[in-house]
Amino acid sequence: MCLMSFRYNKLVQLNMELDLNMKADLKLMIPGPTPVPEEILEVLARPPIGHRSPEFKEVLKDVYSNLQWAFQTQRPVYLYTASGTGAMEAALVNVLNPGDEVLVLSCGVFSQRWAEIAKELGLQVHLQEAPAGQPHDVGKLETLLKSEQGKTIKAVCMIHNETSTGVINPVEELAKVIRENSDALVIVDTVTSLGATHFKMDEWGVDIAVSGSQKGFMLPPGLSFLAVSERALQAHQQCSNPGYYFNFTKYEKGIAGATTPYTPAVSLIRGLQKALEMMKAEGIDGTTQRHLRNRDMVRAAARAMALPLFVEAEAYASPSVTSIVPPEGLSVDAIRAGIKEQFNITIANGQKDLTGKIFRIGHLGAIFPRDILMTIASLEVVCHQLGYSKAPLGAGIAAAQEVMIRHA
Ligand SMILES: Cc1ncc(COP(=O)(O)O)c(C=O)c1O
Numbered sequence: 001m002c003l004m005s006f007r008y009n010k011l012v013q014l015n016m017e018l019d020l021n022m023k024a025d026l027k028l029m030i031p032g033p034t035p036v037p038e039e040i041l042e043v044l045a046r047p048p049i050g051h052r053s054p055e056f057k058e059v060l061k062d063v064y065s066n067l068q069w070a071f072q073t074q075r076p077v078y079l080y081t082a083s084g085t086g087a088m089e090a091a092l093v094n095v096l097n098p099g100d101e102v103l104v105l106s107c108g109v110f111s112q113r114w115a116e117i118a119k120e121l122g123l124q125v126h127l128q129e130a131p132a133g134q135p136h137d138v139g140k141l142e143t144l145l146k147s148e149q150g151k152t153i154k155a156v157c158m159i160h161n162e163t164s165t166g167v168i169n170p171v172e173e174l175a176k177v178i179r180e181n182s183d184a185l186v187i188v189d190t191v192t193s194l195g196a197t198h199f200k201m202d203e204w205g206v207d208i209a210v211s212g213s214q215k216g217f218m219l220p221p222g223l224s225f226l227a228v229s230e231r232a233l234q235a236h237q238q239c240s241n242p243g244y245y246f247n248f249t250k251y252e253k254g255i256a257g258a259t260t261p262y263t264p265a266v267s268l269i270r271g272l273q274k275a276l277e278m279m280k281a282e283g284i285d286g287t288t289q290r291h292l293r294n295r296d297m298v299r300a301a302a303r304a305m306a307l308p309l310f311v312e313a314e315a316y317a318s319p320s321v322t323s324i325v326p327p328e329g330l331s332v333d334a335i336r337a338g339i340k341e342q343f344n345i346t347i348a349n350g351q352k353d354l355t356g357k358i359f360r361i362g363h364l365g366a367i368f369p370r371d372i373l374m375t376i377a378s379l380e381v382v383c384h385q386l387g388y389s390k391a392p393l394g395a396g397i398a399a400a401q402e403v404m405i406r407h408a
Contacts, residue, residue, distance in 0.1 A: 029375050030348040031163045031192055031321035033214040033221055034365030036271075039278065040218060044271045051266050057258045059273050064255055066276035070194060070217075071209055071227040072284075073201040078226045078251035081265045084191040084212030087224035089117050090246035091187050091208045092155075095235040098122030100154040103144070103184070105136045105174070109164035109351045110189060114157035126153065132354065133165050133323075135316040138173045145181040154235075155185040155207075160193035164351045166311050166318040166360065168193065172204045179205045185232055191215055194225075196291045196320045196364055198284060207232040213268060216287075216320070218275050218365045222268050226251075291319035293407040294363035294372055297400040298322040301376040304399035305383070306390040310358050320364035323350070325357065330386050332359045338382035345378055369404045376400045 028035050036044070049056050067077035080087050092114075096102065102123050104115040107130040118125045128144060130136045136158065144150050156178050160171050175186045185207040190199050194209075195216020201209050206229070213223035228236075228248060236248045250261040279287065295317060302309050302324050310323035326332050332349055336359060339345050348360040361375060376396045384393050 027345040027371060027374065029362050029371065030346055031215070031360065031362035031364050034218060034362065035367065036220060037218055037278070037366045040271050040274050043274045044267055046270065048266045051263050052259065056266065059270055060260070061258045063269060063273050063276060066280060067225055069280065070276065071201045072199065072203065073227050075227065075229060076252065076255040078228065078248070079260060079264065079269065080224045080226060080246060081222065082224050083221055084210060084224050085113065086246065087210035087212070087226045088113060088189060090226055091210055092117055092121055092123065093246065094242045094248045095185060095208070095232050095239055096121070096123055096154055097240050099124065101126060101152050103128060103153045103156045105141065105156065105158040107134065107136060107159065107165065107167060107169070108132060108162040110191070111159035111162055133167060133311050135167050135169045136174060138170060138177050141174060142177045142181060145178065150182060153182060153184045155187050157187045159189040160199060161196070161318050161320050163192045163321055164354065166321045166323040167316050168197065168318045175204045175206055185235060192320045192364060195279060195287060197288050201227050213272065216365050217272065219268060219271050222265050223272060288319070291363065293369070293404065294367055295319050295322060296407065297369065297372045297403045298361050298363060298376070300399040300403045301396035304391060305380065305396040321360050321362045323358040323360050326359060327388055327390060330383060330388060332356050334386055335359055335382055338385060339378050342382070343378040345375055347375070373397060373400055
């Protein structure tokens with residue numbers, strides 16, 4: 001065979017390989033949207049049914065009841081046709097009046113979003129910031145609440161799992177200190193913690209909690225959930241401008257009649273029924289353990305590969321997403337592109353100030369050891385292709401395997 005035709009054949013073979021490889025499932029190893037299991041996809045593919053039909057009423061009854069289980073609350077949970085940010089806005093607009101003072105515990109891009117929404121709504125925002133990669137300090141919050149400034153605060157907004165850095169906050173302790181030192185409402189973003197770890201709305205004294213479909217609930221984007229305490233509902237009754245579409249009163253009535261105020265995302269809600277059934281079958285303890293195993297496999301692999309972890313301590317390392325600092329000389333873009341092009345796996349970049357400084361491996365929702373092993377092996381290949389030599393090929397995968405065996 002002449003050299004020209006050899007090269008041509010090799011090229012055709014490579015293209016075919018790439019083509020076939022790309023037909024392999026795209027694996028989303030990002031902290032949302034997360035992979036949607038086949039059982040749920042099958043339900044989502046069914047033709048829509050009438051949203052006022054008796055059949056859909058039965059679906060809603062089931063979903064409303066199981067959402068209470070997911071949030072661990074005796075109170076109803078509202079179902080919004082909106083992404084998580086819609087529910088965040090609903091949380092503030094329904095219980096606060098322009099000019100009210102709110103304290104935002106900010107530790108990254110998503111917790112900071114509370115402050116952005118509050119400003120748009122004409123609220124006075126006080127910030128208590130934790131450095132990126134660190135959780136909030138309960139003592140610092142207590143001191144602020146006991147100060148003159150603390151006395152006028154109507155609500156404290158916080159995040160359970162900060163997706164932009166990979167930190168989990170001690171919500172139970174933070175909520176406790178608020179309840180003991182103030183009358184402020186406790187408002188929590190549980191967008192990437194629900195379905196990954198324990199969250200106990202009633203027991204922890206949380207007044208409003210919001211979450212979204214495309215994370216631990218293993219669904220496509222499009223739904224958000226809002227759990228609301230009796231105290232928050234009372235604050236809603238004093239609210240001068242609660243808005244129309246997200247108005248709590250309408251959703252309370254909707255739930256009481258096993259319906260929704262407006263046309264909901266019928267197909268997604270049927271998918272949610274299936275997702276909640278699957279979540280209940282695994283149980284909150286089971287889901288929590290699986291996410292901790294996912295997290296520990298990734299963290300052990302990073303350490304074995306001598307890649308710095310952005311969040312150092314296990315005590316506040318997220319069960320949903322792990323941030324890793326790229327080694328010197330290797331860019332986040334090159335690592336992400338290599339993994340995507342050769343393995344059809346997506347991992348996330350850092351956000352805002354952390355863009356290009358960290359990459360994030362999501363392990364949230366329907367993610368299992370097979371997915372982690374595949375991702376770590378791909379990461380090792382790509383790092384070595386890019387010239388990384390601080391750890392031998394296979395060090396990361398062996399460490400992840402060991403964690404998996406130990407956790408079993
Ligand atoms: C913790 C957290 N809160 C809020 C949001 C915003 O949710 P959405 O993009 O669904 O509006 C996200 C999105 O990733 C998130 O991770």
